[in-house]
Amino acid sequence: MNIMVAQSGGPTPAINAxxxxxxxxxxxxxxxxxxxxxxxGIEGVINQQFIDINQRIHNDIELDMLFYTPASALGAxxxxxxxxxxxxxxxxxLIDALKAKGVTIFIYIGGNDSMDTVxxxxxxxxxxxxxxxxxxxxxxxxxxDLVGTDHCPGFGSAAKYIxxxxxxxxxxxxxxxxxxxxxxxxxxxxxxxxxxxxxxSRLNGGKGPDFIYLCEVPFDQEQFINDVKxxxxxxxxxxxxxxxxxxxxxxxxxxxxxGNALDAFGHQFISxxxxxxxxxxxxxxxxxxxxxxxxxxxRCAGHLSSKTDLNESKLLGAKALQAALDxxxxxMVGIHRLSDQPYAIEFVVADIALIANQEKKVPLDWISTExxxxxxxxxxxxxxxxxxxxxxxxxxxxxEYISLY
Amino acid sequence: MNIMVAQSGGPTPAINAxxxxxxxxxxxxxxxxxxxxxxxGIEGVINQQFIDINQRIHNDIELDMLFYTPASALGAxxxxxxxxxxxxxxxxxLIDALKAKGVTIFIYIGGNDSMDTVxxxxxxxxxxxxxxxxxxxxxxxxxxDLVGTDHCPGFGSAAKYIxxxxxxxxxxxxxxxxxxxxxxxxxxxxxxxxxxxxxxSRLNGGKGPDFIYLCEVPFDQEQFINDVKxxxxxxxxxxxxxxxxxxxxxxxxxxxxxGNALDAFGHQFISxxxxxxxxxxxxxxxxxxxxxxxxxxxRCAGHLSSKTDLNESKLLGAKALQAALDxxxxxMVGIHRLSDQPYAIEFVVADIALIANQEKKVPLDWISTExxxxxxxxxxxxxxxxxxxxxxxxxxxxxEYISLY
Numbered sequence: 127m128n129i130m131v132a133q134s135g136g137p138t139p140a141i142n143a144x145x146x147x148x149x150x151x152x153x154x155x156x157x158x159x160x161x162x163x164x165x166x167g168i169e170g171v172i173n174q175q176f177i178d179i180n181q182r183i184h185n186d187i188e189l190d191m192l193f194y195t196p197a198s199a200l201g202a203x204x205x206x207x208x209x210x211x212x213x214x215x216x217x218x219x220l221i222d223a224l225k226a227k228g229v230t231i232f233i234y235i236g237g238n239d240s241m242d243t244v245x246x247x248x249x250x251x252x253x254x255x256x257x258x259x260x261x262x263x264x265x266x267x268x269x270x271d272l273v274g275t276d277h278c279p280g281f282g283s284a285a286k287y288i289x290x291x292x293x294x295x296x297x298x299x300x301x302x303x304x305x306x307x308x309x310x311x312x313x314x315x316x317x318x319x320x321x322x323x324x325x326x327s328r329l330n331g332g333k334g335p336d337f338i339y340l341c342e343v344p345f346d347q348e349q350f351i352n353d354v355k356x357x358x359x360x361x362x363x364x365x366x367x368x369x370x371x372x373x374x375x376x377x378x379x380x381x382x383x384x385g386n387a388l389d390a391f392g393h394q395f396i397s398x399x400x401x402x403x404x405x406x407x408x409x410x411x412x413x414x415x416x417x418x419x420x421x422x423x424x425r426c427a428g429h430l431s432s433k434t435d436l437n438e439s440k441l442l443g444a445k446a447l448q449a450a451l452d453x454x455x456x457x458m459v460g461i462h463r464l465s466d467q468p469y470a471i472e473f474v475v476a477d478i479a480l481i482a483n484q485e486k487k488v489p490l491d492w493i494s495t496e497x498x499x500x501x502x503x504x505x506x507x508x509x510x511x512x513x514x515x516x517x518x519x520x521x522x523x524x525x526e527y528i529s530l531y
Numbered sequence: 532m533n534i535m536v537a538q539s540g541g542p543t544p545a546i547n548a549x550x551x552x553x554x555x556x557x558x559x560x561x562x563x564x565x566x567x568x569x570x571x572g573i574e575g576v577i578n579q580q581f582i583d584i585n586q587r588i589h590n591d592i593e594l595d596m597l598f599y600t601p602a603s604a605l606g607a608x609x610x611x612x613x614x615x616x617x618x619x620x621x622x623x624x625l626i627d628a629l630k631a632k633g634v635t636i637f638i639y640i641g642g643n644d645s646m647d648t649v650x651x652x653x654x655x656x657x658x659x660x661x662x663x664x665x666x667x668x669x670x671x672x673x674x675x676d677l678v679g680t681d682h683c684p685g686f687g688s689a690a691k692y693i694x695x696x697x698x699x700x701x702x703x704x705x706x707x708x709x710x711x712x713x714x715x716x717x718x719x720x721x722x723x724x725x726x727x728x729x730x731x732s733r734l735n736g737g738k739g740p741d742f743i744y745l746c747e748v749p750f751d752q753e754q755f756i757n758d759v760k761x762x763x764x765x766x767x768x769x770x771x772x773x774x775x776x777x778x779x780x781x782x783x784x785x786x787x788x789x790g791n792a793l794d795a796f797g798h799q800f801i802s803x804x805x806x807x808x809x810x811x812x813x814x815x816x817x818x819x820x821x822x823x824x825x826x827x828x829x830r831c832a833g834h835l836s837s838k839t840d841l842n843e844s845k846l847l848g849a850k851a852l853q854a855a856l857d858x859x860x861x862x863m864v865g866i867h868r869l870s871d872q873p874y875a876i877e878f879v880v881a882d883i884a885l886i887a888n889q890e891k892k893v894p895l896d897w898i899s900t901e902x903x904x905x906x907x908x909x910x911x912x913x914x915x916x917x918x919x920x921x922x923x924x925x926x927x928x929x930x931e932y933i934s935l936y
Contacts, residue, residue: 137703166708197702204707289929290834297602297932298542298831302609303571308827329927331934418826422713426703429695429835432928512928522734523837523917524694527702529736 128160128228129447131179133266134167134236134243135204137197138280139428140439141266144235145200146193147443149179155451162227165531167203167236168243171223172216182530187519191528193436194518196428198235199530206239207246217250224259231260231450233443237267237278241458242482248456249479260455263478264446266439268425270319274481275460276471279442280425282435282511285323287427288312289512291420292327292335292367299363300333306363306414307354307407310335311400313424316371318342318488320424322500323508324367334365337498341369342488345380346497350403351410353498358411372399429525433514438471445473469510533565534852535634536584538671539572539641539648540609542602543685544833545844546671549640550605551598552848554584560856567632570936572608572641573648576628577621587935592924596933598841599923601833603640604935611644612651622655629664636665636855640848642672642683646863647887653861654884665860668883669851671844673830675724679886680865681876684847685830687840687916690728692832693717694917696825697732697740697772704768705738711768711819712759712812715740716805718829721776723747723893725829727905728913729772741769742903746776747893750785751902755808756815758903763816777804834930838919843876850878874915 131148133141145163152158163179164170177200183189192199208214224232232247234240244263251259265272268284292310299308314320318340328334336357339345357364372380381399400417407415438461445459458478464470492504519526536553538546550568557563568584569575582605588594597604613619629637637652639645649668656664670677673689697715704713719725723745733739741762744750762769777785786804805822812820843866850864863883869875897909924931 133706137706166706169708195702196699198706201708202706286928291828291832293929293932294601294831294833295827297600297833298827301538301542301571301603301607303574303606326927327929329929330931332932418828419824420828421823422700422703423696423823423825423828426699427696428699428702509927514928515925520920522731522914523691523919524698524732524734526735527698527737 127157127230128162129158129231129233130162130164130224130227130229131200131233131235132164132167132170133198133200134202134234134240135267136237137426138266138268139196139283139426139431140279140435141197141235142192142195142199143436143439144264144266144279144443145179146189147440148233148447149189151444151447162229163200163530166201167205167240168220168234169203169205170201171220174223176227177531179530188528191519191526193440194428194431194516194525195527196426199528204239207243211246211250211253217247220247221251221256221259230258231262231447233262233264233446233450235264235266237269238272238483238485241272241478244458245456245478245482251455260450262446262450262454263458264442265458265460268320269314269317271315271317271485272481273484273486274458274476276463277461277511279435279439281319282432283430284320284424285326285508286432286512287424287430288320288323288420289326290430292324293330293332296327296332296334296365299365302363305358305361307358307366308363309366309368309400309403309407309417311368311370311398311417311419313370313420314341316341316485318369321367321369322488322504325500325505326508326512329509335367336364338367338500339369339372339498340488340493341371341373342490343493343497344375345372346375347406354407355411358413368399368403370399428527429518431516431518432512433516434511436516442473449475466506466510532562532635533567533633534563534636534638535567535569535629535632536605536638536640537569537572537575538603538605539607539639539645540672541642542831543671543673544601544688544831544836545684545840546602546640547597547600547604548841548844549669549671549684549848550584551594552845553638553852554594556849556852567634568605568935571606572610572645573625573639574608574610575606576625579628581632582936584935593933596924596931598845599833599836599921599930600932601831604933609644612648616651616655616658622652625652626656626661626664635663636667636852638667638669638851638855640669640671642674643677643888643890646677646883649863650861650883650887656860665855667851667855667859668863669847670863670865673725674719674722676720676722676890677886678889678891679863679881681868682866682916684840684844686724687837688835689725689829690731690913691837691917692829692835693725693728693825694731694734695835697729698735698737701732701737701739701770704770707768710763710766712763712771713768714771714773714805714808714812714822716773716775716803716822716824718825719746719774719776721746721890723774726772726774727893727909730905730910731913731917734914740772743772743905744774744777744903745893745898746774746778747895748898748902749780750777751780752811759812760816773804773808775804833932834923836921837917838921839916841921847878854880871911871915
């Protein structure tokens with residue numbers, strides 16, 4: 127039999143480790159002939175763009191390179207299957223494309239949208255009594271916003287990047303002995319998990335960010351101004367972490383409060399959350415102020431992956447394939463935490479219908495009572511996830527990554 | 532006798548390695564009693580804020596941490612001594628402060644402004660026949676714009692960060708199989724050295740940036756639009772590196788062409804060079820376009836330092852102290868390259884009067900004839916400088932850095 131893997135959604139440094147986990151288990155299983163990769167997620171199935179992954183990986187060194195390579199080596203898409211299965215020929219088209227390749231197991235690695243795709247394909251097969259193809263989801267998102275799993279592969283590596291970057295930005299900001307404000311905007315869509323990881327920069331005694339504002343609570347502009355003003359009184363730099371998804375008390379995203387901002391070409395200027403707050407501080411307080419977007423770097427910094435994250439991601443790939451071999455379909459594999467310290471987890475299989483299209487937010491009691499920092503519970507949760515450094519290979523002074531197509 | 536070290540200018544991951552080089556040679560020299568650090572550069576001498584560095588470093592592990600810690604561990608300033616030495620009491624005040632601490636050798640680690648300070652202090656001593664204090668400069672700037680040295684400590688590490696980041700951004704951008712434009716703005720003030728280092732992301736077979744625009748040539752907006760349009764025709768993502776200091780053919784910085792841009796508070800909106808070009812592409816071409824500023828991360832990413840850079844930086848520290856012990860003053864230590872491949876250098880001592888307040892630009896024949904990339908000579912020059920990875924220690928998943936005060 128043949129299996130097929132596809133990847134989707136935003137990049138992470140951990141998404142290819144899951145593929146490696148699948149490849150390694152498949153190799154040990156005599157009943158599996160080919161592990162195909164669909165290019166650009168489910169779109170690759172529709173367009174019948176496949177590769178035989180093992181033909182693109184010639185030795186263990188290249189398999190190792192795949193393990194460390196950030197962003198989907200099979201490409202990704204942003205494609206949602208239509209809701210109405212009966213009226214849309216795309217479902218049968220997908221099943222036919224898989225059958226034509228002799229595929230009986232399809233594993234989709236991704237975030238919320240990808241889990242929705244797995245759910246729908248499994249439901250379609252149930253509806254049409256198609257019993258010879260199984261669909262399994264493997265979680266992956268730096269945003270860490272999937273339910274049904276303690277945390278998502280990709281989060282630990284992005285958190286390690288953010289914690290390290292804050293430890294370094296602190297060194298940078300504090301070289302000048304005068305007040306300044308540096309606002310760092312962090313990804314995470316509508317959840318503050320990644321923003322919270324800025325607090326991990328304090329683990330080795332660093333000051334870390336002076337304030338952390340998560341998007342789980344409405345952003346109170348006046349409190350923010352007061353926070354910044356009071357901290358500036360000590361005459362030192364102030365370092366602040368903010369979620370890209372911050373909303374004001376009226377429920378509007380800060381990033382799209384446009385005022386009369388026009389760019390040099392007379393078009394509406396859409397600033398980011400960090401830029402908005404930079405301008406706010408400049409306007410209301412003045413002085414030296416700058417904003418930084420960690421931008422794409424926070425989701426593709428393979429050179430700073432968490433060993434814990436990559437190892438779990440690989441094991442989840444094997445778990446996904448094993449679940450299918452055990453007869454499961456319409457499921458997502460996930461992580462259940464047994465203990466923070468010592469850190470212990472087990473892998474679980476969860477019904478994907480309970481997972482797709484939901485969003486796991488930071489619990490409010492993991493945010494400080496002043497709503498401008500995180501609590502100790504949040505640190506306990508995140509700390510083990512950034513542990514360990516990888517043995518990424520460097521050549522010519524830069525990391526060695528692989529391309530599969 | 533006592534010596535004093537101070538640091539100044541913008542942060543780099545290599546600036547503390549020079550201090551380590553000074554400390555190690557001083558330890559081996561019985562005639563040296565104390566190595567003082569002035570806090571926040573020459574301002575620390577004026578304000579008499581000193582530390583005895585060896586009292587803050589308790590063992591070899593901490594010395595190693597100092598070697599790897601990014602940004603000036605002694606703080607920095609942006610202070611220029613007045614031109615007129617006779618009318619300004621600040622010169623004698625500085626000399627008196629140094630003498631009060633028994634300092635006979637003052638080593639200033641920094642960029643152009645710091646070398647100007649060394650030059651003026653040495654000139655003042657010559658003018659006033661003060662023979663018992665020597666002043667030596669040690670170069671440090673990610674911008675690589677100092678003359679009198681083949682390259683500057685700090686450049687190699689920042690270049691390694693940029694090359695690695697481009698290798699990773701390429702992976703990120705190419706996961707979606709559709710046209711998009713990503714513009715990455717890179718530091719370097721009025722020189723394109725750092726921007727050029729984006730090309731090093733191609734060393735392991737990566738595509739690298741599609742275009743690289745250095746500020747050494749006037750930026751032709753129409754050529755840029757044509758470049759981008761023609762590359763977009765292949766239907767794939769386009770990745771572009773630009774210098775923060777790009778100027779148009781009229782000699783205006785792109786970053787300050789403001790048009791009627793106003794922020795949400797009705798103030799003039801000053802966009803960066805990347806943001807300006809992002810808006811230009813959106814306006815003239817359309818489609819998906821984003822800009823990224825590598826911002827402070829490119830100058831403080833100690834976790835991605837170049838081993839070559841840090842080692843050279845340390846050796847330059849020892850060379851600076853040795854030059855002073857040999858009787859030199861008013862000099863800057865520098866690097867003379869003997870060969871690109873195998874990479875070979877020697878350390879030199881140059882007259883600082885010929886160095887201060889100059890700016891070394893990228894030679895025009897190191898830029899491609901189309902003016903949108905670099906030439907092979909540029910690669911040959913940069914390649915050895917990013918070689919080698921450091922053995923930075925991690926604890927709790929983040930790098931272990933030190934604070935001296």
